[in-house]
Amino acid sequence: MNTAWKKIKLGDLLTIKHGWAFKGEYFCSEGELILLTPGNFHEEGGFKIQIGKEKFYSGAFPKEYLLKKDDLIIAMTEQGAGLLGSPAIVPQNDRFLHNQRLGLLQIDHQKAITKYIYYLFFTKEVRNSIFSTATGTKVRHTAPKRIYNIEINLPPLETQTRIANILSAYDDLIENNLRRIKLLEEMAELTYREWFANFKIGGKPLEIDKNTGLPLGWERRSLTLLGEFLNGYAFKPEDWEESGFPIIKIKELKGGISNDTPRNNGSKIPSKFIVKSGDILFSWSASLEVVVWQGETGLLNQHLFKVTPFSKIPKSLLFLALKDSLNIFNNLSTGATMKHIKRKELDFVEIPIPQQDILNQFDNVISPIIKQTLNLSHQNRLLKESRDILLPRLMSGKIGV
Structure with missing residues (x-):
């Protein structure tokens, strides 16, 4: 120092x-x-x-x-x-x-x-x-x-200013990426509603079948016919370790991996409970939320579904369909102290599904947007890791500015 x-x-x-x-x-x-x-x-x-x-x-x-x-x-x-x-x-x-x-x-x-x-x-x-x-x-x-x-x-005021400027540069980049992610997410959600609620593609209204109220050739399918909803593993406190894969709970779904996140080496956990970046996670208890996981590889805890689309159903569609249905799920939730939905509610919620060529066209528009949000989130993790390495060393004077 x-x-x-x-x-x-x-x-x-x-x-x-x-x-x-x-x-x-x-x-x-x-x-x-x-x-x-x-x-x-x-x-x-x-x-x-x-x-x-x-x-x-x-x-x-x-x-x-x-x-x-x-x-x-x-x-x-x-x-x-x-x-x-x-x-x-x-x-x-x-x-x-x-x-x-x-x-x-x-x-x-x-x-x-x-x-x-x-x-x-x-x-x-x-x-x-x-x-x-x-x-x-x-x-x-x-x-x-x-x-x-x-x-x-x-340190002296001049050194304080230089340290703060270095660390602020990282935070400014992180904040800018977060704003870009938010705009991309809004763009994807607006596109979904335009196609699957307003039934317009490229601003052009589709012809509606008077009998079904859907565009010609479309049908309604329940969510359980669109993908697999895997509930997480019932981890117990004795399963919590200091190293290994992070255990992804509702807290991690909302705030990401932290120093307090419990871990497990995964040796006794079936591989189906492994969560990777890009997987769809759906919290069905306490706080109903849907995200595309953007963190490190982890293990799925109970009260969360890992949602895997069936063949020919684009991941982008299933993710946005779930997000768009959250208000319905909130209205269907039960429980006095902790709100939750039952698996049968997945059969109740139906999604308009078009012909395969339209599904593919939609995925071609939305998948690059989701990929870009994942890339920006990855950048933010690297920026945060770098800042967290620098911060204690700069603030203690172990390295100069």
Whole structure:
């Protein structure tokens, strides 16, 4: 470490402001102002929009709790494993509310820059210190005074800026790829609805059979006639290991593989439960979701279907048909504490199926789009791995900028 770096406590660099206790009677499902929660943080760090799950607020509140763009906040409560101390930077002005359980970091900019402190809260040293001093049994939480006592080695402002710029370059590329993936996914979904709901190809309406309500030569088939729905392996806690293939659960389906993902060497698991990049996964319990798996090879846990299309049914069609049917499945789901669908619901949901030449034509349009999203996701994994290797070394001064 360079001698220009100085040992200092976080309390000498910043103060932490608690959020406001917003009143429950003004929570609503839509609106202009989003009430931030620990659910708006990625576990390792970073801001997360929860599409369809955001809390909105319609009541009066002190204006000092309306966050500004580039405000730095941290999760003061461990709502999920590894979340305690996770940092996030607010992405826009006058949109997000500073809720309780979140801390707003007010930094002395003569000593430190915001983006450097942001990445500091990614490091294991800081996060482990926060966790080790946290209180609570079921839900752990921290307090400003505990964070103030954490000691760090702080470089000069110029070095902080250069470190932050290097790490930000990786994050900017990752974010740009995520935006491209979202646009490609929207393009594929719009194309599916145009062909299979509006019955238009290339903007031209197809001739409709008055008896079936479908284009001439089309038919309706249940999902079970389009592919195999394999439920995952019933892993037990004693099957969880520290090395081997990641066990893909609902959590991994939504957030990808993390350090907390359990693993298994796969030696006693039938090969049919192996999941590879490009496989269709369908969560039928708790949170109904459909994805094309974009992570590393893993093992399928129960409560997830691996969906394999039958011969002559394009994977692209089956994937988009399932995504388009999620609203139907949500309406068919049962269960008081944990919503789920039963296998028989797969027979209930029917999909319009055209002649083989139209299926092939559709696949020729959509498969390259899905392939591109997989390539971008692969790029992001490599970028993230590189950033995660660099981050602790840069932040500790083990390598120069």
